[in-house]
Amino acid sequence: MTKTAPAMHVAVSRARRVNKAGVEVEYRSVLLRTSFREDGKVKHETLANLSALPDTAVETLRASLAGKTMVEAGTALKIMRSLPHGHVDAVYAMARGLGFEAMLGPACRERDIVMALLAARICAPSSKLATLSFFADTTLGQDLGPVSTDDLYRAMDWLGNRQTTIEKALARAYLRPEVNPDKLALFDLSSSWVTGTHNPLAAFGYSRDKKRGVEQIEYGMLANRAGVPIAVRVFPGNTADPTAFIAIAAEIQDLAGVQDMVMVGDRGMITSARIEALKDTTLGWVSALRNTAIQELAADQGPLQMSLFDQQNLAEISHPDYPGERLIACYNPPLARMRKHKRAELLDATEERLKTIQKAVTAGRLKDAGKTGLRVGKTLGKNNMAKHFTLTITNTSFTWVRDPDSIATEAELDGIYVIRTNVTEDSMDAAEAVRVYKSLANVEKIFKSLKSRDLHIRPIYHHTEERTRSHVFLCMLAGHLTWHLRDALKPLTFTDEDRPIPEEPVAAVNRSTAAARKASTQQLADGMPAYTYQGLLRHLATRTRNTMSMAGTTGTFELLATPTPTQYQALDLIRDHTKNNRK
Incomplete structure (x- = not known):
């Protein structure tokens, strides 16, 4: 029977034998062979013994016989350009995994630019004009194509027009009873200064930034108990806190689509006058007493005495000046x-x-x-x-x-504070009421992230009311994604993952042993380096997307750099987080 057409290949075999000197030696045999089938059996024919060739020559011959085009080393591939990509990719992976991008609105050019603005705000916060340079120096520029300042402002206007729709979607996702059984919503107010002289919202007022001599705007942030930003409202810079609170409190139930909700605000926000206004609503509330009111409770053998704390660090008291309310006194040594x-x-x-x-x-x-x-x-x-x-x-x-x-x-009152609430004990015991009030610190973390740590909302350069509101809303949405990124990536950062749940209501929570070890060694438990959140974003940015060309051809192609072990783990953590948190 005749043979089929022969196919050449390189066969390499290795064997270990003992030579005459009694030493075990490895012998390599490299043969150029043809393979063919004869009478139903595969047979080989040796054409040449290539054992004397170096390994590089053998591998080149093997690749050539496999049909690969061989070109001279050093001239085969060229990297035409490398652009930072990993940090942008992490933001997009989080947004798409959470369904956040789709929530912004239908696919369109404006949505693409808004997503890019969010990525830029998270990775390199700056003015809108400087953001165009960031686009050009990252893969965002390649993916978006040419973007002008007019394109940016059109996208901001598009986002501003969709603010109510987006906030309602976020409120339903994070405040509906199924995911928010406590029916809690946190609210606090802050301010940021404004440049220029034409912004109609800018006014002189109490500056929480301690920035004197400049006009400012104020904005109130609504969040869930964990501190995830949900909605924001912008007010003129001279608006009093209680006025802002009532303005947004009226919208909460409509945003969340629920009949009852518990609002948490600080002692300057939910004042006695505001409490009277809240009696006409179904909103519950948790706040605290001012120092002057605490002194009145302690005066003339009042209900607040140090003996209450002989055996415990919190005690529930009552007073006729606060009908229908519960007062929980706390003492923190x-x-x-x-x-x-x-x-x-x-x-x-x-x-x-x-x-x-x-x-x-x-x-x-x-x-x-x-x-x-x-x-x-x-x-x-x-x-x-x-x-x-x-x-x-x-x-x-x-x-x-x-x-x-x-x-x-x-x-005499050092270390004492008093929580006040109209929520019944059946719905919230004394210890939980204290924890709920202390959760306002999560809103403070949002403001810290917005102002300096992550997103740099200030100073504000926009000169129109609509663009100012859109800018603050854009920063709030970036804060929303930042919360999820920080939460997902905390196994790689110095964040304490082992805080007790529920926390002890009054005393400060001590840092866990694992977190202290990360801080002292600068390493994770497996020996990998620990990062700050911003440091981890910078490390992710070192994963580049490279534009490549090949010698002898006119086209180019894109090639992603191989992720480092930390970058691999970061992407896995983001995927796991979005899988568990998609609303």
Whole structure:
């Protein structure tokens, strides 16, 4: 029977034998063979013995026989350009895995640009004009194509018009009873300064950034208990906190699509006047008493006495001034020690500044009692120390003494705070009410992330009301994705993964042993390096997407760099997080 057409191949075999000297030696045999089938059997024919050739030549011959085109090393491939990609890819993977991109709206050019703006805000926050340079220096520029400033502003306008729809979708996802059985919503207010002089929302007001002499806007943030941003409202810079609270409280039930909700706000937000307004709604609320109200509870053998804390660190009390409300008094000894130490420091620092004024009066440089009083008042008001000093001011002299009764009265309440709520004990026990109020710290984390740590919402350069609102909303959405990224990537960062649940309601939670070890060794348990969140984003950015060309051809192709072990793990963590958290 005739043979089929022969096919050549390289056969390499290795064997270990003992030579005459008694030493075990490996022998390599490299044969050029043809294979053919004869009478139903596969047979081989050796054409040449290539054992003397080096391994590189053998591999080249093997590849050539396999049909691969061989070109001279060094001229085969060229990297035409490398662009950072890994950090952008992580943002998109999170957004698409959560269904976030689809929630923004139907696929269109504006949505693509909004997604790119979100990625830029998370990876390299800057002004909109500087963001165009970021696009060009990352794979966003390749994927988007040419983008002008007009394109950016059209996309922002598109986003602003969809704000209510997007916020309703987020509220349904994060506040509906199935995922939010406590029916809790957190709300707090902050401010950021504005550049220019034409923004209609800009006004002088109380600056939470301590930025004096500039106009600002205020914005209220709505979040779930974990601190995931859900909605934001922008107010003129001179809006009082309670006014802003009532404005957004009226929208909460409609946003979430539920009949009852518990709002959590700080003592400056949910005041007695606001509580009266809330009685006309079905909203529950949790807040805290101001220091002056706490002093009234402790005065004249009132219900708030230190003996309440002999056996426990919290106690529920009542008072006729708060009908239909529950008051939960808490005592935190470490907080008491901190306040005592801080008060002593402030008293000493205030006295040093008063001595400076006294020297000016004694030397005759300050001769008018009224002017002296103004300087003294400014000094005492800086740290709210006026209540602790008794002053004597004339045109030629200025003296003071500390008020021991005032200091002692304040010291008696060191470490004590009082939570107030209208939520019944059946729905929320005393310990849980304290935890709920303390969860407001999660909203503070949002503001910290927005302002400086991650997203740099300030300063605000926009000059129209609509663009200002769109900018703040864009930053809120970036904060939403940032929360998920931080949560997903915490096994690779210094974040404490072992916080007790539920937390002890009053005392501060100590850092876990595992988190302390990560911080001291700068390593994870498996020996891999630990990162800050921003440091991890920078590491992800080192995974590039490369534009390649091949010698002898005119086309190009894209090639992603191989991920590092950390980058592999980060992508796996994002996939797992989106799988478990898709709403």
